[in-house]
Amino acid sequence: MIAARAAASLLRHRARTALAVLGVAVAAAMLLDMIMLADGMRASFRAMLDVRGFQLRLSPRGTLPFDTEATIGGAGEIARLLRANPDIETVAPVLGAALHVRVPGTADVSVVGLGVEPAVQGDYALVRGREAARPDELVANALLLRRTRARLGDTLTVAVGYDPQLRTARGTRRLVVVGEGRFFYLAADQPAAALPIATLQAMGGPERADRVSLFMVRARPGADVERVRAWIAERVPRVTVLSTATAMAAVDQRLSYFRQLAVILGAVSLVVGFLLVTTLVTVSVNERVGEIAVLRAIGVARSRVVRQIVLEGLVLSVAGAVVGLGLGLVTARYLNGILKAFPGLPASIDFFLFQPRDAAAALGLLVVTGLVAGAFPAWRAASLPIARTLRQEAVA
Amino acid sequence: MTVAARADRPPGTSRAPAVVLRDVHRDYPLAGEAVHAVRGVSLEVAEGDYVAVVGPSGCGKSTLLNLVGAIDRPTAGTVTIAGRDVSTLGDREATRFRLLTIGFVFQRFYLMPALSALENVELPMAEAGVGRDERRARARELLTYVGLQARERHRPAQLSGGEQQRVAIARALANRPRLLLADEPTGELDARTSAEVIALLRRVHEDGATVLVVTHDDELARAARRIVRMRDGRLEA
Numbered sequence: 001m002i003a004a005r006a007a008a009s010l011l012r013h014r015a016r017t018a019l020a021v022l023g024v025a026v027a028a029a030m031l032l033d034m035i036m037l038a039d040g041m042r043a044s045f046r047a048m049l050d051v052r053g054f055q056l057r058l059s060p061r062g063t064l065p066f067d068t069e070a071t072i073g074g075a076g077e078i079a080r081l082l083r084a085n086p087d088i089e090t091v092a093p094v095l096g097a098a099l100h101v102r103v104p105g106t107a108d109v110s111v112v113g114l115g116v117e118p119a120v121q122g123d124y125a126l127v128r129g130r131e132a133a134r135p136d137e138l139v140a141n142a143l144l145l146r147r148t149r150a151r152l153g154d155t156l157t158v159a160v161g162y163d164p165q166l167r168t169a170r171g172t173r174r175l176v177v178v179g180e181g182r183f184f185y186l187a188a189d190q191p192a193a194a195l196p197i198a199t200l201q202a203m204g205g206p207e208r209a210d211r212v213s214l215f216m217v218r219a220r221p222g223a224d225v226e227r228v229r230a231w232i233a234e235r236v237p238r239v240t241v242l243s244t245a246t247a248m249a250a251v252d253q254r255l256s257y258f259r260q261l262a263v264i265l266g267a268v269s270l271v272v273g274f275l276l277v278t279t280l281v282t283v284s285v286n287e288r289v290g291e292i293a294v295l296r297a298i299g300v301a302r303s304r305v306v307r308q309i310v311l312e313g314l315v316l317s318v319a320g321a322v323v324g325l326g327l328g329l330v331t332a333r334y335l336n337g338i339l340k341a342f343p344g345l346p347a348s349i350d351f352f353l354f355q356p357r358d359a360a361a362a363l364g365l366l367v368v369t370g371l372v373a374g375a376f377p378a379w380r381a382a383s384l385p386i387a388r389t390l391r392q393e394a395v396a
Numbered sequence: 397m398t399v400a401a402r403a404d405r406p407p408g409t410s411r412a413p414a415v416v417l418r419d420v421h422r423d424y425p426l427a428g429e430a431v432h433a434v435r436g437v438s439l440e441v442a443e444g445d446y447v448a449v450v451g452p453s454g455c456g457k458s459t460l461l462n463l464v465g466a467i468d469r470p471t472a473g474t475v476t477i478a479g480r481d482v483s484t485l486g487d488r489e490a491t492r493f494r495l496l497t498i499g500f501v502f503q504r505f506y507l508m509p510a511l512s513a514l515e516n517v518e519l520p521m522a523e524a525g526v527g528r529d530e531r532r533a534r535a536r537e538l539l540t541y542v543g544l545q546a547r548e549r550h551r552p553a554q555l556s557g558g559e560q561q562r563v564a565i566a567r568a569l570a571n572r573p574r575l576l577l578a579d580e581p582t583g584e585l586d587a588r589t590s591a592e593v594i595a596l597l598r599r600v601h602e603d604g605a606t607v608l609v610v611t612h613d614d615e616l617a618r619a620a621r622r623i624v625r626m627r628d629g630r631l632e633a
Contacts, residue, residue, distance in 0.1 A: 004515075005508070005511070012510050297500050298494065298499075298500050298519070298520055298523075299498075301491050302487060387468035390502070
């Protein structure tokens with residue numbers, strides 16, 4: 001009966017109720033988006049780092065991976081040392097280089113080149129074709145294939161150290177495209193290719209011989225990653241060893257303003273939702289003081305009056321939240337598309353990342369807000385002095 | 397059908413009082429001054445009686461009715477309804493007492509606008525914990541009793557004033573109250589519908605209910621078994 005009375009009360013003014021639900025829905029959408037934003041970049045960055053399970057990254061001392069063009073010398077020796085550690089499962093060396101692909105009859109294409117060991121690489125996932133197992137093969141991303149109009153099996157002329165003024169290059173090879181890959185750490189608008197690291201080192205000449213830009217290291221299951229990190233730092237002082245945990249801490253620091261902004265905007269949307277529900281329920285209660293006094297007079301318990309009015313606020317909040325969650329997902333997707341188009345961002349980074357717990361958090365916060373928002377007008381209604389209210393109603 | 401509960405009493409004994417007021421006062425502040433709405437009223441209403449309280453506007457009739465109905469408390473004196481002193485009841489007890497012992501009829505009907513006639517009559521029974529089937533059957537009986545069996549699905553806005561007041565009377569009788577209180581029940585009705593409501597209240601009384609009305613309506617007052625006159629917060633001799 002309480003639920004029926006609450007529903008009937010809300011349905012008395014359908015347009016007003018619908019507008020209130022819509023208002024709460026907008027607040028809920030904003031809240032969900034802010035929760036998704038607060039966690040989204042962090043979670044997607046973490047997912048990007050964890051995509052192949054590498055927990056440690058070794059870059060030239062004092063640098064972050066691919067922050068500079070600096071490389072690590074004596075790569076073979078370091079790789080052997082690392083692989084000899086029983087706590088280390090996989091070592092994946094990576095050499096980065098700017099490549100130049102000549103496309104007859106059209107403009108040449110600048111390409112981010114990654115030299116990798118295809119069997120252990122952690123930089124891309126094959127979309128089709130196969131790994132570049134032989135020295136004269138490469139895996140390209142979709143954009144490179146589009147720009148060069150190449151298909152799997154085609155041969156590309158690839159140069160390293162290209163000088164656009166002299167139109168000369170340090171090393172040039174003809175490489176067969178054997179696969180298409182989706183590169184985890186590169187921007188979507190960046191043509192990219194992966195080729196055997198030995199090939200890239202050879203194309204770079206003596207400057208690149210036995211050098212890598214980065215080692216990615218995967219510890220064995222159960223191994224203490226921090227201990228492995230400390231061991232590498234001690235045994236190879238020429239490198240900076242960055243663990244995923246350290247990288248995440250750095251990301252957290254850089255994203256703190258983002259998160260603060262999201263928290264503030266999320267709080268604002270909660271307050272807006274709270275005020276909307278409180279206002280609507282208060283207006284509704286004020287219109288019904290006579291009815292409420294009569295309910296009390298005929299023996300309806302104070303607690304039932306409170307429950308009915310709180311329920312009205314709750315229904316508004318939950319209905320608004322459900323509509324708002326859908327609205328929030330649509331707007332988050334749209335905004336994510338805009339932000340992801342920012343140049344240079346890795347394609348796998350998302351700003352708004354939907355996680356069920358975000359929806360649960362938004363819904364939970366709105367339910368609590370609805371309960372609190374309904375509580376004040378409910379308390380007022382239940383505290384009405386019956387006789388005086390009836391007298392005032394009679395006079396009115 | 398049973399419209400109201402009556403106290404058990406041995407055959408041949410005199411009727412026990414349903415309402416006993418002893419030197420009741422009710423003052424309340426208004427614009428910084430004390431208004432003496434009820435001044436030393438003593439009154440007894442016997443079980444099964446039908447009493448009309450009449451008097452000019454502002455004489456304290458409605459305040460008196462509120463005190464008897466346990467929705468207001470006396471400043472001094474005692475109010476005993478069906479053998480229970482209601483002037484000292486806490487909110488929860490008073491609410492339960494009103495629900496099970498008293499039926500209220502108001503001048504402006506005050507039906508719940510979002511509920512149908514049937515649901516309005518069911519409301520006090522639902523509050524009292526009566527099961528759905530039982531209360532629905534009783535609500536239908538009561539609507540038939542007040543002549544509105546064909547209107548059970550209508551909402552208050554779809555009923556005339558007289559029909560709304562008849563639904564309100566049915567609602568007041570839902571929990572078989574010991575006492576039916578009516579505050580100007582014909583105050584918003586025309587002559588024809590007033591006559592219908594007066595006849596219905598008389599019938600309710602004849603079927604065993606103790607009825608106390610406050611009114612300006614001479615016709616309604618004449619229908620009562622006893623008329624009590626009130627002026628300036630006091631009962632006239």
